[in-house]
Amino acid sequence: MSDSRLARAGWRIAGYAFFLGLWQLASGTVLDDVLLPPPAAIAGEIAGIAASGELPLHFFTTVSTIAVGFAIAYVLGAAIGLLMGRSRWWEAFLGDGVMAALTTPGLVFALVTAMIFGLGNLGPVVAVIVTSFSYVTVNVVEGVRAAPSDLVHMSRAFGRTRTQLLRHVYLPFLAPYLFTAARYGFSVAWKIATLSEVIVGTAGIGFMMRRSFQEFNMTGFLAWVLIFFAFALFLERVVLQRWMRRTLAWRPEVAA
Amino acid sequence: MNDVAKIRVDGLRKEFGEVRALDDVSFEVSGQEFVSIVGPSGCGKSTLLNVLSGVEPATAGTIRITEGERRARLGYVFQSARLLPWRTVRDNLLFVQETRDAAVRERCERYLDMVGLAHTAEQFPGQLSGGMQQRVGIARAFSIEPDLLLMDEPFSHLDAITGRGLRRELHELWTRTRKTVLFVTHDVSEAVELSTRILMFAKGGRLVSDQRVDLPFPRDGSSDEVALARADLLRRFESLDLLAT
Amino acid sequence: MTRGGLTGRTGVTRALFWAALVAVWWVAVPLLPTGLVPGPAEVAVFMWDELRGDTLAPFTVYESFALSFERLFTGLAIAFAVGVPVGLLMGLVKPAEHFLHDFTVVGLAMPSLVWALVTGMWFGLGDLAPVTTVALAAVAFVVINVAEGVRNVPRELLDMAAAYGVLRGRVIRHVVFPSLMPFFFAALRYGLANAWKGLVLAEVWASTSGAGWVIKYWYDAHRAQGIVGYALFFVIVAVFIERAIFGRLSARVFRWRPEIGRPVPETAAAESVVPKSPVPETSAERSG
Ligand SMILES: Nc1ncnc2c1ncn2[C@@H]1O[C@H](COP(=O)(O)OP(=O)(O)OP(=O)(O)O)[C@@H](O)[C@H]1O
Numbered sequence: 152m153s154d155s156r157l158a159r160a161g162w163r164i165a166g167y168a169f170f171l172g173l174w175q176l177a178s179g180t181v182l183d184d185v186l187l188p189p190p191a192a193i194a195g196e197i198a199g200i201a202a203s204g205e206l207p208l209h210f211f212t213t214v215s216t217i218a219v220g221f222a223i224a225y226v227l228g229a230a231i232g233l234l235m236g237r238s239r240w241w242e243a244f245l246g247d248g249v250m251a252a253l254t255t256p257g258l259v260f261a262l263v264t265a266m267i268f269g270l271g272n273l274g275p276v277v278a279v280i281v282t283s284f285s286y287v288t289v290n291v292v293e294g295v296r297a298a299p300s301d302l303v304h305m306s307r308a309f310g311r312t313r314t315q316l317l318r319h320v321y322l323p324f325l326a327p328y329l330f331t332a333a334r335y336g337f338s339v340a341w342k343i344a345t346l347s348e349v350i351v352g353t354a355g356i357g358f359m360m361r362r363s364f365q366e367f368n369m370t371g372f373l374a375w376v377l378i379f380f381a382f383a384l385f386l387e388r389v390v391l392q393r394w395m396r397r398t399l400a401w402r403p404e405v406a407a
Numbered sequence: 408m409n410d411v412a413k414i415r416v417d418g419l420r421k422e423f424g425e426v427r428a429l430d431d432v433s434f435e436v437s438g439q440e441f442v443s444i445v446g447p448s449g450c451g452k453s454t455l456l457n458v459l460s461g462v463e464p465a466t467a468g469t470i471r472i473t474e475g476e477r478r479a480r481l482g483y484v485f486q487s488a489r490l491l492p493w494r495t496v497r498d499n500l501l502f503v504q505e506t507r508d509a510a511v512r513e514r515c516e517r518y519l520d521m522v523g524l525a526h527t528a529e530q531f532p533g534q535l536s537g538g539m540q541q542r543v544g545i546a547r548a549f550s551i552e553p554d555l556l557l558m559d560e561p562f563s564h565l566d567a568i569t570g571r572g573l574r575r576e577l578h579e580l581w582t583r584t585r586k587t588v589l590f591v592t593h594d595v596s597e598a599v600e601l602s603t604r605i606l607m608f609a610k611g612g613r614l615v616s617d618q619r620v621d622l623p624f625p626r627d628g629s630s631d632e633v634a635l636a637r638a639d640l641l642r643r644f645e646s647l648d649l650l651a652t
Numbered sequence: 653m654t655r656g657g658l659t660g661r662t663g664v665t666r667a668l669f670w671a672a673l674v675a676v677w678w679v680a681v682p683l684l685p686t687g688l689v690p691g692p693a694e695v696a697v698f699m700w701d702e703l704r705g706d707t708l709a710p711f712t713v714y715e716s717f718a719l720s721f722e723r724l725f726t727g728l729a730i731a732f733a734v735g736v737p738v739g740l741l742m743g744l745v746k747p748a749e750h751f752l753h754d755f756t757v758v759g760l761a762m763p764s765l766v767w768a769l770v771t772g773m774w775f776g777l778g779d780l781a782p783v784t785t786v787a788l789a790a791v792a793f794v795v796i797n798v799a800e801g802v803r804n805v806p807r808e809l810l811d812m813a814a815a816y817g818v819l820r821g822r823v824i825r826h827v828v829f830p831s832l833m834p835f836f837f838a839a840l841r842y843g844l845a846n847a848w849k850g851l852v853l854a855e856v857w858a859s860t861s862g863a864g865w866v867i868k869y870w871y872d873a874h875r876a877q878g879i880v881g882y883a884l885f886f887v888i889v890a891v892f893i894e895r896a897i898f899g900r901l902s903a904r905v906f907r908w909r910p911e912i913g914r915p916v917p918e919t920a921a922a923e924s925v926v927p928k929s930p931v932p933e934t935s936a937e938r939s940g
């Protein structure tokens with residue numbers, strides 16, 4: 152078989168090697184190395200940032216903004232999603248608002264919250280809430296609809312209470328969607344948090360991105376981006392995914 | 408007398424990885440025949456048609472299908488309808504035609520009418536029932552006026568009355584044209600009613616019996632001869648160790 | 653989400669939402685501790701002036717949105733020109749798939765803010781950075797969807813065409829192309845959504861014109877009604893694209909689907925965790 156695990160890994164590694172090689176080659180030739188610093192320079196910069204002790208402060212600022220904002224957005228978004236999934240009236244009432252929130256560029260929310268809350272941390276937190284709740288909502292609405300209506304009818308026929316219905320029928324079908332909601336909501340949350348910090352932050356990853364941008368320091372900029380991007384992607388793809396697989400082991404088709 | 412498709416199959420083998428679907432199958436069809444292929448589920452009937460039509464390559468063995476001197480034109484009714492969901496019923500028929508002149512269009516309408524679906528020509532397959540889709544598939548195969556007609560359980564999804572009507576149509580068509588037909592079915596009565604010859608397959612894709620049905624047409628399903636032939640066939644079916652591999 | 657105009661049974665409810673929103677806004681503004689938030693009347697006046705072409709900004713609302721759309725479509729055209737061949741390659745050739753897969757995932761996840769700032773540093777102020785940002789923000793969606801589409805051309809229909817000896821050109825036109833359509837569509841829809849969000853960021857930091865730049869202009873000028881008014885223009889444009897363009901287009905292109913009139917939620921959600929029903933809006937759109 153040409154598609155063995157080994158060949159697969161080989162092509163994958165070749166991909167990384169090719170990309171890094173291309174980067175190295177382009178740096179200083181196609182683009183000036185101020186504009187495109189070589190990979191080694193960025194690695195050095197990352198090590199420098201780590202050694203300087205700046206990292207924990209900015210990391211903490213951004214991560215706490217995301218944590219607080221996203222926790223609120225999740226609860227709010229899920230509540231709205233449940234409401235909309237169970238009732239046609241609420242769906243019609245809130246549908247436009249959710250769609251508007253989904254399609255409006257994050258910049259708009261970042262600027263509006265910046266205008267209201269000024270410099271500091273509150274603006275980014277509110278921006279995270281208003282931007283990411285809608286992503287949670289649409290997934291939860293889908294999840295509520297995924298519960299087969301025959302099971303719902305069966306439970307009603309047997310006179311089950313609302314809580315029993317919620318716990319034993321809706322929740323099991325909702326579970327994978329709740330995870331999807333968390334993953335996509337989170338992926339939006341960390342992006343808007345950094346964007347918002349670029350505009351009004353006084354500390355945080357976004358703040359450092361802005362500073363590097365203004366100082367025209369591409370090496371520093373890419374270093375900060377890479378550090379945080381790697382961290383966020385790790386949370387999004389590895390931690391959340393693992394957790395979901397463990398929780399949903401009873402549904403092989405979802406966990407796989 | 409026009410030429411009819413002749414088929415010659417020698418030592419045909421087909422494997423899907425570990426699974427052997429056809430095992431050293433050899434037979435010859437000399438034309439003017441209506442050949443039914445029967446056997447239990449999974450014995451390789453569909454695979455045989457796929458290999459004959461060139462959809463699947465054979466693992467080993469040779470196949471020759473000729474119509475006079477040229478390559479035979481082939482109509483295939485698949486086990487599922489296989490219609491293009493994004494084209495109307497009419498366009499599905501036109502899709503497989505070589506040309507699209509007025510005569511061809513008229514022919515397509517005629518065969519749609521034959522399967523009782525002239526009124527659905529403008530509709531999309533998704534708007535038809537499963538049985539109706541299957542009938543479109545049948546009309547499509549007829550509409551190219553093939554030299555060789557391959558049919559994979561074409562009537563098994565249809566209700567008894569529609570199935571009977573179409574069986575009669577198929578028989579009349581065959582009597583009129585005497586084109587070669589290979590007809591897969593799991594229904595022994597159907598095989599006895601329609602065919603001049605019956606090939607029986609056993610599990611593992613072995614061809615275990617090849618016998619003629621020498622009864623005059625039209626055959627009345629309730630007549631003694633047909634009942635006898637059917638009983639005989641069923642007995643053979645049971646005596647053969649069809650499920651052994 | 654609900655469909656259709658502001659008429660019919662759900663129309664009243666939907667109108668009620670917007671009315672309630674304005675009412676809450678009206679009541680809440682005076683209660684806020686800051687005087688910076690404009691009331692609905694101020695914003696309405698601002699928007700009306702803009703629509704009449706009477707503006708304090710260097711560009712009218714028509715000029716700025718037209719310019720942004722021009723950049724958006726140029727960038728999208730580039731994204732498709734590059735993404736379609738790469739997607740075809742990935743869908744057809746296994747090694748290419750392994751070679752490129754992780755980069756497309758990173759491309760999907762990359763914040764468009766990063767593209768905007770990097771291209772800004774590379775190309776300075778002008779058209780080049782916004783257009784490149786659009787192309788970069790959309791290309792991964794095109795690649796992933798085309799690759800998935802190619803893998804999903806129904807085998808049994810290709811076999812059917814082969815059995816009937818249908819010519820290659822006709823097979824491509826009637827079998828391959830229609831079955832790719834939903835994937836092209838998804839690529840366009842989610843690529844466009846992501847690109848639009850990236851574009852306005854690039855306009856802020858790497859150009860001196862366009863809708864994104866103008867909203868930042870109001871921000872820097874401390875004109876709150878300008879920010880909110882422009883925000884509403886953004887909402888209106890987005891809803892228009894979603895409903896009037898994509899809604900209509902998909903109803904037309906996919907009219908063969910049995911559930912006529914329903915929006916088509918089909919996409920090659922790059923790595924949807926919930927099988928049967930991927931949630932495309934969320935799997936694909938990403939806020940800038
Ligand atoms: N594409 C394929 N890949 C792998 N195995 C296959 C494939 N097609 C058929 N098989 C296997 O080949 C064998 C014969 O299959 P085939 O479809 O020809 O059976 P059949 O006689 O038509 O059965 P039925 O009456 O149920 O339609 C089966 O064991 C099946 O699992």
Ligand SMILES: [Mg+2]
Nearest residue numbers: 452453454486
């Ligand atoms: Mg079969």
